[in-house]
Structure formats: C-alpha cells, structure tokens
Amino acid sequence: MQFALPVPLDPQRASNLRLPWTSLLSREDLVQHVAKYPGMSWYVPGTNAYLIAGPWRNRDDIVEILESRGDRYRPALWTSLMESIINTAGAIIVDPTEYKSAAHFYHTVKVSCLETVLVLRNTHIPGPELSVELEIQSVLKRGIAELIAIDWDSFPWLWRNSRREFEEYLDSPGVHAWVAYKSEEPIGYVSLTLYDDWGHIDRLAVRPNFQGRGYGAQLLSWALRQLHVMGAKYAQLSTQETNERSFKLYSSFGFKLCRGGYKIYGKYLG
Structure with missing residues (x-):
C-alpha cells in the first residue's frame, strides 16, 4: 500500500x-x-x-x-x-x-541525551559576601550588544542566546540583568528573575580570558545580595551536569541539588 x-x-x-x-x-x-x-x-x-x-x-x-x-x-x-x-x-x-x-x-x-540540566537551591541568602572589584551596570543603561558578545564568548554553541531570545527575556516581568566591567572592558554578566519571595539566577557568565580570577564568585555574591535586598527568601539556578567548575562554585555558596532537573534530547547535524 x-x-x-x-x-x-x-x-x-x-x-x-x-x-x-x-x-x-x-x-x-x-x-x-x-x-x-x-x-x-x-x-x-x-x-x-x-x-x-x-x-x-x-x-x-x-x-x-x-x-x-x-x-x-x-x-x-x-x-x-x-x-x-x-x-x-x-x-x-x-x-x-x-x-x-x-x-x-x-x-x-x-537522537540521544545531549545534556543533563541540574537544578540547585540556596535557602540561606545572601550567603558569603565577597569584595567586588568590578564595576557593574544595568543592561538597560549600556544596551544589549555587549550582553550578546559576552554570552557568545562564554557559553558553548548550544547554550548561546539569540538576540530575539534576549529581547523577549529582558521584556519579561521581574527580569534584571547587569554587565560587569574591569578597567572599562566588559568581562561578564549576570541576570535574574524575581518571583514574589524567591529569585532565579538565570545566567552567569565570565569571558574565558577572565576566568580563574574570582570574578564569577564576585558576580554570584553580588547577585545574591541583590536578591536579598529585593526581598527574596531563597535562590535557585540551573547548570549542566558536565559543568563541574560551575557546580563547584555554586556549592561553595551553599547551593544544593533539588528536584526539577531535566534532560535535553537531540542530535547535532554537523
């Protein structure tokens, strides 16, 4: 037939x-x-x-x-x-x-599992407060171009955000995003969403050339303080299971695994 x-x-x-x-x-x-x-x-x-x-x-x-x-x-x-x-x-x-x-x-x-995404939660914020050497400015002040450049430089191809994704994200209720500078050079960013009494750290990135200097920890500490000031009682975030470096950083701030993890199923086409 x-x-x-x-x-x-x-x-x-x-x-x-x-x-x-x-x-x-x-x-x-x-x-x-x-x-x-x-x-x-x-x-x-x-x-x-x-x-x-x-x-x-x-x-x-x-x-x-x-x-x-x-x-x-x-x-x-x-x-x-x-x-x-x-x-x-x-x-x-x-x-x-x-x-x-x-x-x-x-x-x-x-088609197979490309990534396993872990969800972590911290019920003791703001947590460790580090001295922040960076200048941190709102994306609303500096514009989206620097944010995209940092994102594409910092994340693997699969996890890069498109301009359209950023534009929709930044227009969403409760979203805040900041770019970090060192000697006027944009080196990283952090973004979060506040939901009533809890916050989600959506993205945290430091450009490869500036990693290993403690800037990621400074950004995380700064973001948790912002959530605390905004009234959040706990914070949540996600990271890839293979990203051991990020998992170690988040664990050092008191983040622990919680329910909600998921798998990304797919196939690279070349």
Whole structure:
C-alpha cells in the first residue's frame, strides 16, 4: 500500500487537524504557531499524523520537535523535516515528553541525551559576601550588544542566546540583568528573575580570558545580595551536569541539588 507523502502544515490545514486530548497545543496555538514558522511543521494528508516543530529558544539554527502523532508515519515526517532544515540547522532538539512518547523511534534516528540540566537551591541568602572589584551596570543603561558578545564568548554553541531570545527575556516581568566591567572592558554578566519571595539566577557568565580570577564568585555574591535586598527568601539556578567548575562554585555558596532537573534530547547535524 502506497502511503501519502507528508506536506507542510499551514494555518488552514492546522485549523482542521484533529488534536488528541493529550496534546500540549490548543487548536488556536497550533494555527498561530504554523503561521509564525511556515514550513517547519508537517502532516500526512488523509490521516491524523503530524509533526510540529519550531525554533528552539528563538534560535533559527536549532530546531525543536514539540509534538508528533502517528507511529507508522513518523519516519516519513522526520525525513521531511530533516530534508527541509539540513542546510540551515546545526542541531535538532526533541521535547522531553515527545521523546519519551516515541523513544524507540528516536533511538533509531540517533537522537540521544545531549545534556543533563541540574537544578540547585540556596535557602540561606545572601550567603558569603565577597569584595567586588568590578564595576557593574544595568543592561538597560549600556544596551544589549555587549550582553550578546559576552554570552557568545562564554557559553558553548548550544547554550548561546539569540538576540530575539534576549529581547523577549529582558521584556519579561521581574527580569534584571547587569554587565560587569574591569578597567572599562566588559568581562561578564549576570541576570535574574524575581518571583514574589524567591529569585532565579538565570545566567552567569565570565569571558574565558577572565576566568580563574574570582570574578564569577564576585558576580554570584553580588547577585545574591541583590536578591536579598529585593526581598527574596531563597535562590535557585540551573547548570549542566558536565559543568563541574560551575557546580563547584555554586556549592561553595551553599547551593544544593533539588528536584526539577531535566534532560535535553537531540542530535547535532554537523
């Protein structure tokens, strides 16, 4: 029996697609998604098989599969997506729930765990208070360009933030971000989000040429003091399991492992 080939899912087709009750997307969300990211989602005509994909963390060069349905058509849907992104994407990420729903298939196409993210919590803030040698200024005063440059210099390719990601992040309620300078040269940054009586340290970065001098500890100490002044009773953050250096720093400030860790499933495309 000849199967129909997948075709791109557009808003009109999406409005008629029958979604299962377990879907993470509403019909309205799906229509808006495929309109915003044309050519990234696919379905098989005459069936209810589909694959929904889009940029991961606002990265045009990393594609995330959010959801799929139809076991017998999944290989064809995967192939259609891969052929459409092979020249533009450096990696594909699979949502953890989606991965677990079709783990055997994803194993066959060599999707695996790329990172394990740990969540740590500190209930004793501000913690150690270090003397801060750095000049620290709000991103709102200096602009986003320095923030992006530090971020791309400091983090591995997978974890770099795009300009669009930063712009959306900085416009979010409760977000604060600062750039650190040494002799007027931008050397690092820290950003956090305040949620009622607790804070999350979202990013902390020191450029490679300035690492090993205690600047990361100074930035962390400074950020915890800011949270304390803002009224936070505890702080939380996340880091990769493989980042032993960061884990050691956070542990020295009293951060301990807590629930909420997760895995990043995906595949590098070259």
